[in-house]
Amino acid sequence: MIVKLNLKNIDKFVSEEEIQEVISSNRQLFQDSYECKLGPDDSKGWFKVDNYANDAMLKEILEVSKNVRKNAEVFVVIGIGGSNRSALAAIECFKHDHPDAPEIIWAGNNLSGTSLQRVFKRIGERSVYIDVIAKDFNTVEPGLTFRMFREYLKRRYGSAYNKRVIVTGSEGRGQLKEMSEKYGFTYLPFPEDVGGRFCVLTPVGLLPMSVAGIDIRKLVLSAKKTEAELKSLPIEENPAIRYAVARNLLFKKGFQIEGFVVIEPELEHFARWWLQEFGETEGKIQDAIFPTYFVYSEDLHSMGQYIQEGRRFVFETYLNCFKPTEIKILKSEEEDGFDYLNNRPYDDVNHAVYQAALNAHYEDGVPCIEFIAPAPDETLFGELYYFFLFAVYSSANLIGVNPFNQDGVENYKRNMYRILGK
Numbered sequence: 253m254i255v256k257l258n259l260k261n262i263d264k265f266v267s268e269e270e271i272q273e274v275i276s277s278n279r280q281l282f283q284d285s286y287e288c289k290l291g292p293d294d295s296k297g298w299f300k301v302d303n304y305a306n307d308a309m310l311k312e313i314l315e316v317s318k319n320v321r322k323n324a325e326v327f328v329v330i331g332i333g334g335s336n337r338s339a340l341a342a343i344e345c346f347k348h349d350h351p352d353a354p355e356i357i358w359a360g361n362n363l364s365g366t367s368l369q370r371v372f373k374r375i376g377e378r379s380v381y382i383d384v385i386a387k388d389f390n391t392v393e394p395g396l397t398f399r400m401f402r403e404y405l406k407r408r409y410g411s412a413y414n415k416r417v418i419v420t421g422s423e424g425r426g427q428l429k430e431m432s433e434k435y436g437f438t439y440l441p442f443p444e445d446v447g448g449r450f451c452v453l454t455p456v457g458l459l460p461m462s463v464a465g466i467d468i469r470k471l472v473l474s475a476k477k478t479e480a481e482l483k484s485l486p487i488e489e490n491p492a493i494r495y496a497v498a499r500n501l502l503f504k505k506g507f508q509i510e511g512f513v514v515i516e517p518e519l520e521h522f523a524r525w526w527l528q529e530f531g532e533t534e535g536k537i538q539d540a541i542f543p544t545y546f547v548y549s550e551d552l553h554s555m556g557q558y559i560q561e562g563r564r565f566v567f568e569t570y571l572n573c574f575k576p577t578e579i580k581i582l583k584s585e586e587e588d589g590f591d592y593l594n595n596r597p598y599d600d601v602n603h604a605v606y607q608a609a610l611n612a613h614y615e616d617g618v619p620c621i622e623f624i625a626p627a628p629d630e631t632l633f634g635e636l637y638y639f640f641l642f643a644v645y646s647s648a649n650l651i652g653v654n655p656f657n658q659d660g661v662e663n664y665k666r667n668m669y670r671i672l673g674k
């Protein structure tokens with residue numbers, strides 16, 4: 253694997269012996285994780301990448317994507333939670349590398365009328381295609397946005413509007429597949445046995461990425477390699493298991509909050525994807541880590557203060573991943589106090605602030621896990637996606653929760669239906 257896990261900066265709090273002890277006393281549980289034996293069988297389709305990112309499926313996705321790329325100036329992705337976050341993470345990281353791609357606009361991820369109005373305004377007169385993604389076509393955010401978009405598309409394109417609609421959804425009564433058959437939309441499957449936040453390597457994540465110009469074959473190949481490697485490593489050397497164990501040992505020692513740190517602003521949405529993976533998968537019992545994320549250096553000027561001197565219940569997980577540039581720091585005639593940086597590579601400063609923050613936090617008693625990665629590309633994203641799916645699955649098994657449900661989310665929905673008189 254190209255990403256390396258560095259646990260050196262948690263050594264004051266958790267030793268390698270403790271990690272090995274937990275691994276050895278949970279050997280069977282981790283062996284079961286390797287074989288995906290834990291958790292309900294109807295949600296395990298993600299475990300083998302080839303189930304839904306095989307040649308036939310990639311071909312189908314690429315055909316749909318080719319047509320959209322040829323005819324659309326704007327591609328609206330309507331979805332929420334697991335239905336949009338994985339694609340959002342990659343697209344926000346790589347969109348500037350593909351100026352030829354249609355602009356990707358995100359909708360159906362809130363219920364703000366203002367936001368919806370702005371989406372229509374931003375599209376303007378440009379040619380638009382939409383992809384509605386919903387596993388369970390009951391969620392109000394994407395459901396209602398889809399309705400508004402159907403009417404909008406009918407006004408603009410008449411009865412041919414359906415040629416511009418792709419639905420990625422489940423089969424069954426009242427689901428998107430049924431709608432696609434009735435109204436002539438293009439259909440891609442949202443696999444029945446893959447839950448929302450586990451569906452990055454299915455048409456859910458891969459179609460929007462492909463429309464945005466991301467090489468999904470390369471990304472999938474890397475995910476498959478990662479899968480093979482993680483499943484063949486001895487348990488005690490497996491970085492996903494070691495990460496799962498280390499973070500839960502830190503929790504037991506009073507570090508209840510995990511802040512995932514990224515240093516490139518374009519990786520913020522990757523951090524948000526990670527956040528959902530761990531928050532929604534594990535947050536079902538009191539003894540679960542509360543995940544959050546920080547984008548440094550900006551957040552060093554807000555939350556950095558708390559991390560440095562506030563309550564010692566936060567540990568950090570740094571993604572050491574930079575986007576390199578050739579920029580040099582320019583000389584200036586005006587005196588501004590920054591001459592000590594003259595002619596240095598601009599990237600040196602970003603590297604310096606990263607290391608400075610990590611060291612300052614560690615020295616003051618904040619455990620710092622680190623993932624050291626090369627510059628982001630499809631290979632890195634393929635690896636990170638599968639790695640963290642495997643890690644969160646193993647971590648959830650370790651703390652004894654079902655990784656695949658999210659029953660708690662239903663409570664607010666029931667209240668909302670009552671308020672709206674459903």
Ligand code: PA5
Pocket residue numbers: 332333334335385386387388389390391394447448449450532658
């Ligand atoms: O991980 C999950 O399952 C959730 O975050 C769902 O993806 C989210 O609630 C959206 O669900 P749906 O696609 O059914 O509208």
